[in-house]
Structures are given as C-alpha cells and as structure tokens.
Amino acid sequence: MESQKAALTLLVAPVVGVVAVFCLAPLAVLFCYSFFHVEFVEIAKQPSIGNYVKVAESETYRWLIAKAVGTGLSVAAIAGVIGYPVAFFIAKRVVLLKSVFLTALLIPLYTGDLVRIFAWRVVLGAEGVLNSFLLWTGVISEPIQALLFSTTATLIVLTYNYLPFMVLGLWLAFESLDDRLLEAAADLGAGRWATIRRVILPRTTPGLLAGGLMVFILVIGDYLTPQLIGGSSGVTVISAVNDLFGTAFDWPLGSAIAWSLLATMVALIIAAGLLFSRTRLGRSIISGG
Amino acid sequence: MPSATINEGPSGKPLLVARALKKFYGGEPAVRGVDFSIEHNSYVTLLGPSGCGKTTILRMIGGFEAVSAGTLELDQRSLVDVSANRRPVNTVFQSYALFPHLTVAENVGFSLSLKGLDRATIQTRVAGALAMVRMEAMSGRWPRQLSGGQQQRVALARAIINEPKLLLLDEPLSALDRKMRKDMQIELKDLQRRLGMTFLHVTHDQEEAFALSDWIIVMNRGVIEQQGSPEDIYRRPASAYVADFIGGANLLSGKIAGVKGELAAIDTEFGTIEAPCTSGLNAGQVASLCLRPEQISLNGNGRAISGAVSHVVFQGAESLIEVEAGKSRLQVRCERTPPEVGSTIKLTFDPQRAWIAAGAMGQGS
Numbered sequence: 004m005e006s007q008k009a010a011l012t013l014l015v016a017p018v019v020g021v022v023a024v025f026c027l028a029p030l031a032v033l034f035c036y037s038f039f040h041v042e043f044v045e046i047a048k049q050p051s052i053g054n055y056v057k058v059a060e061s062e063t064y065r066w067l068i069a070k071a072v073g074t075g076l077s078v079a080a081i082a083g084v085i086g087y088p089v090a091f092f093i094a095k096r097v098v099l100l101k102s103v104f105l106t107a108l109l110i111p112l113y114t115g116d117l118v119r120i121f122a123w124r125v126v127l128g129a130e131g132v133l134n135s136f137l138l139w140t141g142v143i144s145e146p147i148q149a150l151l152f153s154t155t156a157t158l159i160v161l162t163y164n165y166l167p168f169m170v171l172g173l174w175l176a177f178e179s180l181d182d183r184l185l186e187a188a189a190d191l192g193a194g195r196w197a198t199i200r201r202v203i204l205p206r207t208t209p210g211l212l213a214g215g216l217m218v219f220i221l222v223i224g225d226y227l228t229p230q231l232i233g234g235s236s237g238v239t240v241i242s243a244v245n246d247l248f249g250t251a252f253d254w255p256l257g258s259a260i261a262w263s264l265l266a267t268m269v270a271l272i273i274a275a276g277l278l279f280s281r282t283r284l285g286r287s288i289i290s291g292g
Numbered sequence: 293m294p295s296a297t298i299n300e301g302p303s304g305k306p307l308l309v310a311r312a313l314k315k316f317y318g319g320e321p322a323v324r325g326v327d328f329s330i331e332h333n334s335y336v337t338l339l340g341p342s343g344c345g346k347t348t349i350l351r352m353i354g355g356f357e358a359v360s361a362g363t364l365e366l367d368q369r370s371l372v373d374v375s376a377n378r379r380p381v382n383t384v385f386q387s388y389a390l391f392p393h394l395t396v397a398e399n400v401g402f403s404l405s406l407k408g409l410d411r412a413t414i415q416t417r418v419a420g421a422l423a424m425v426r427m428e429a430m431s432g433r434w435p436r437q438l439s440g441g442q443q444q445r446v447a448l449a450r451a452i453i454n455e456p457k458l459l460l461l462d463e464p465l466s467a468l469d470r471k472m473r474k475d476m477q478i479e480l481k482d483l484q485r486r487l488g489m490t491f492l493h494v495t496h497d498q499e500e501a502f503a504l505s506d507w508i509i510v511m512n513r514g515v516i517e518q519q520g521s522p523e524d525i526y527r528r529p530a531s532a533y534v535a536d537f538i539g540g541a542n543l544l545s546g547k548i549a550g551v552k553g554e555l556a557a558i559d560t561e562f563g564t565i566e567a568p569c570t571s572g573l574n575a576g577q578v579a580s581l582c583l584r585p586e587q588i589s590l591n592g593n594g595r596a597i598s599g600a601v602s603h604v605v606f607q608g609a610e611s612l613i614e615v616e617a618g619k620s621r622l623q624v625r626c627e628r629t630p631p632e633v634g635s636t637i638k639l640t641f642d643p644q645r646a647w648i649a650a651g652a653m654g655q656g657s
Contacts, residue, residue: 190354205393
C-alpha cells in the first residue's frame with residue numbers, strides 16, 4: 004500500500020507541477036503586479052495597496068464587478084430553466100439518437116465566438132431576420148431597435164452561447180438518475196409534480212450546480228458578446244481590464260481589478276457552497292450520496 | 293383447486309383476479325394470456341426461471357407496465373386504467389430503490405408525507421413500521437450506510453406503512469447471502485401473518501417459494517404451467533417441466549399405455565409402470581414418471597431398477613448418489629455409508645408413491 008501510494012504520488016507530481024506552473028503562475032504574476040503602480044510610462048515596483056483602494060472607492064469598478072456577477076447569475080438561471088427539460092428529454096426519452104442530439108447541441112460551439120455573434124447580429128439587427136419577419140407579418144410597423152444593442156440581446160446571446168455547458172452538466176445528472184427511484188416514487192403515491200419536486204430535482208441538483216457554475220464563470224469571462232451585441236450597454240469588467248492592459252497601459256490597476264473580480268467570485272462560490280451544505284438538501288447530497 | 297390455508301376476504305371474492313392477461317413488447321409476447329386469482333390474506337409466489345414473464349406480471353399489477361390485453365381486477369375494480377400512484381398496491385423492488393437523498397425515516401414516511409399527514413402522526417407511524425422490521429435504531433441513517441439486509445428491511449417498512457391491499461415483492465431476497473436469505477424468509481412469512489396483508493412474491497428459487505407460500509403459480513415462457521398449494525405442486529406436478537423445476541425429480545419418459553381413473557400405466561425403458569397420474573392424460577400421449585430422490589430406496593421392496601453408481605455427493609447428514617441405469621441418470625438419497633462409485637446397485641421404489649406428469653423434458657411441455 005505504502006509503496007503504491009508513493010508511486011502514485013510520483014506519477015501525479017509532474018501533472019500537478021505543470022498545472023501549477025501554467026495555470027497559477029500567470030495569476031501569481033498578476034497578483035504581484037497589482038501592488039505596483041505606473042509612473043509616466045514605467046511600472047514602479049514599490050508595493051502598496053493603492054490599486055485595491057482605487058477599485059474599492061470607484062463606483063464604476065464596483066458596479067462593473069457587480070454587473071458581471073449579476074449577468075453570470077442571470078444567464079446561469081435562464082440556462083438552467085431552458086436546459087433542464089432539454090437534458091431530461093435527451094437522457095430519459097431519446098434512445099437511439101442520443102449521440103446525434105448531443106452532437107447537435109455542441110455544434111454551435113464548433114463555429115467560434117465571432118461567427119456566432121455576427122449570426123445573431125444578422126438575426127436581431129434593425130434590418131435583421133426577426134425584424135423583417137415581424138414587419139412582413141404586420142405585427143409591428145417599425146423595426147424594433149432594442150432587439151440588438153440592448154441588455155436583453157446580450158442575455159439572449161450569452162444564454163445561447165453557454166446553454167450547452169448547462170445541458171451537458173444536467174444530462175450527466177439525468178443519466179445517473181435511477182429510473183427505479185421514479186417507479187418507487189409512483190408506487191408510493193407520488194404524482195408527476197411530487198416526483199419532480201421530491202426525487203428528480205434533489206437527485207439532479209448536483210448537475211444543476213455544476214452546469215450553473217460553468218455557465219456563471221464562462222459568462223463572466225466573455226467580453227466579446229456584450230461588446231458586440233450589447234452596444235453601449237456592453238461594457239464589462241473584463242473589457243475594462245482589457246483597456247487598462249492595452250491602450251491605458253496601467254497593468255497594475257488592471258491586475259488589481261482582475262484579482263478583485265477573482266476574489267469576489269471565489270468568495271461568492273465558497274459562501275454559496277457553505278450555505279448550500281447547511282441546507283437539508285445539501286446535507287443529504289453530501290452524506291446520502 | 294382451493295387451498296385449505298387460504299382465507300377468504302370479507303366479500304368472499306378473491307382480492308386480485310387476472311383473466312387472459314397478456315403483455316407484448318413490440319410484438320414479442322412476454323406474457324401469453326394467464327388466468328389466476330389471489331385470495332385475501334394469503335402469501336402467493338410467482339415462480340419460474342428468468343424471462344418466464346413473472347416480473348412482467350408483477351409490474352403490470354404495480355402499474356409500471358401497461359396491460360396489452362386481458363383484465364386485471366383488484367377488489368372487482370379494473371386496474372388497467374389506474375396509474376401506479378393511485379393503486380392501493382405497494383412494491384418492494386429488487387434493488388430496494390431507496391431514495392439516497394432521504395434518511396431511513398424519511399424514506400419510510402415518504403408516502404405519508406405525500407398525503408399531507410402531520411409530522412407527529414408520520415413520526416409515530418414510521419416508528420411503528422420500523423419496529424415491525426426491527427430497524428428502529430437506524431431511522432436517522434442514510435441508505436448507503438446500511439447493509440443489503442438492512443436496506444431490504446427499510447424497503448419493506450416503506451412498502452407496508454401505507455397498508456396496501458396487496459404487497460408486491462420483486463425477487464426481494466436475491467441480493468442477500470444464503471444465511472440472510474433464510475432469516476428473511478421466516479421474517480417475511482411472519483410479517484405477512486401479523487399484518488394480515490396479501491403478499492405476491494416473485495422468485496426463481498423454488499426453495500424460497502416452498503418456505504413462504506400458501507399458493508404457488510409456476511410459470512414458464514409466459515404461461516402458467518401449474519398453480520396450487522406447495523404440496524400439490526411438489527407431489528402432483530402437472531407437467532414434467534414443473535416436476536423438474538421443483539425439487540429436481542428423476543423423470544422417466546415414455547408413452548401412456550392406458551388410463552384408469554386416477555391411475556395410468558406408462559411404458560418406460562424399465563417396463564410398464566402403473567402409478568397415480570395428473571388429470572387429462574390420454575393413451576398414446578408422451579408423459580413422464582416422476583420419482584423424487586427420497587422416493588427411491590437402496591434396500592427396499594417394490595419395483596426394482598439396477599444401475600451403476602456414477603457420482604456420490606456428500607451433503608452432511610446424507611449423501612446424494614447418482615446412478616446410471618439404462619439411458620437414465622437417477623438421483624437417490626442415501627442416509628447410510630454410500631456405495632462406492634462404479635459399483636452396481638439395485639434401486640427400488642413404490643409405484644403407488646410415484647407420479648405421472650404430462651410431457652417430457654426437452655420437448656417443451
């Protein structure tokens with residue numbers, strides 16, 4: 004046993020090393036930079052927490068971080084509501100064409116961000132497919148300008164972009180949901196809604212959380228979609244960081260914002276995890292398995 | 293053929309009646325039209341090898357499979373269009389199907405909380421049901437913390453708490469080890485008596501069926517081969533299939549030479565033998581003489597067959613010896629020191645205690 008453990012450690016160590024160097028090191032570099040400041044066109048390496056104070060005092064940056072979190076949560080929630088029945092359908096009702104459905108679900112991901120975004124601009128634009136159709140049917144007499152370059156448009160396209168991740172997480176949860184539990188619930192007198200509420204929902208919550216977490220993180224990291232679809236409403240905290248690293252040449256402040264965002268997200272996720280683990284459902288998932 | 297041990301319900305009518313019940317899966321018949329009834333307060337077993345349709349029948353009664361054709365009535369009301377959650381029937385599933393996210397007490401109280409009963413009532417009744425299966429101490433545990441036998445008891449408590457008219461048990465003991473299985477058999481039977489509930493138990497284990505049942509329904513390939521009391525099935529098997537499936541009879545096949553009331557004469561490779569027979573036999577029909585291992589003796593009087601000992605299996609108090617006689621291999625019980633392998637011995641039996649069943653093994657039935 005002992006020697007096996009040692010061998011395992013030896014085998015795993017290089018992987019852990021690579022992950023540490025390539026994933027954590029850049030973040031660590033940013034973390035160091037966040038304590039420096041810019042003097043004229045040079046980065047002065049005298050540590051201070053001035054940048055963090057700036058972020059905390061600036062209403063704009065606070066708002067941008069809150070907005071990112073809000074957008075992430077909204078899209079995760081919408082994707083959950085849409086993805087839940089889709090995942091149930093693929094896992095429990097499709098037998099022969101399961102892989103076809105799953106591949107079809109992933110096809111949009113193959114096309115690349117920009118292609119998808121411009122496709123949506125064609126659909127939602129003032130002279131786009133949707134407006135033309137509505138004009139043709141006579142439902143509206145003038146094109147709806149708000150279809151594109153609005154928060155709604157951003158939410159629609161973000162949901163479209165990241166829905167597959169939610170569905171995949173949920174699909175796995177539904178696949179591992181034992182049909183016999185559903186039979187047992189019916190046997191004990193549960194109708195459709197009682198079965199969903201008391202058995203299906205609790206059993207698939209881990210999938211919902213995993214999918215939700217993925218969507219949440221990916222949405223916060225996406226600045227192209229809000230910028231190209233949201234128009235003037237499309238400023239995000241990431242695009243602010245992008246500007247600071249680029250044109251504004253203020254790497255320290257950019258790093259401080261990036262780390263503030265990261266800390267906020269980690270804190271939120273830990274807080275949510277702790278809260279969930281104290282609920283009845285959370286306890287049952289942790290101990291009941 | 294009503295059995296003496298079966299009580300009649302208040303109405304005098306059977307609890308469950310199935311007539312010409314059929315189930316097809318995409319044209320493939322799984323149940324080919326079966327008729328049976330289940331009396332109130334009885335322990336009934338559906339016995340047969342895997343794939344004989346016994347579980348399909350159970351699932352149709354539970355409401356998990358639609359009935360393809362025929363009728364299914366519980367207390368003279370059709371079950372066919374009643375959904376599973378509205379049937380006064382509960383099931384103990386083969387894999388137990390306990391909800392992993394609920395504690396033992398919550399699992400057992402599931403059906404009561406669905407009915408919206410108050411917490412105190414649920415607690416009292418859950419405690420009662422758990423006491424019934426001696427699991428009071430486990431009420432706060434999660435299912436995965438329990439052994440197979442304990443999960444089994446919880447599944448049982450969960451199924452009986454709602455006092456169903458009929459309790460369905462789908463191979464409930466198959467996942468347990470031998471010792472545990474024996475103990476649970478006694479407990480199941482005891483529980484059924486104490487509750488006065490009707491149990492319908494599906495199994496492929498004939499020993500289990502004998503240990504538990506008031507009434508056994510033997511199935512094969514989607515049809516009922518025979519139904520009756522355990523004694524009927526064992527002593528008076530209707531077909532060679534039943535005789536072989538139940539307790540391993542020695543079968544000597546041959547043609548019926550003639551029938552006289554309850555007796556028939558059969559031409560076997562050891563000559564014509566006259567013995568009691570199942571009803572409905574006709575001269576010329578293929579049939580089998582059934583000799584249970586314990587009906588053959590090594591040193592008695594009666595019809596004699598001689599053969600060579602080919603195997604001796606030590607079984608503790610007695611030995612099972614296999615004798616090659618003509619084209620047949622006969623199994624015989626032997627309580628004293630068994631004869632040596634290879635030696636020729638004389639087997640005797642009393643034809644009056646033997647039985648002639650329809651059909652022969654290997655030609656269907």
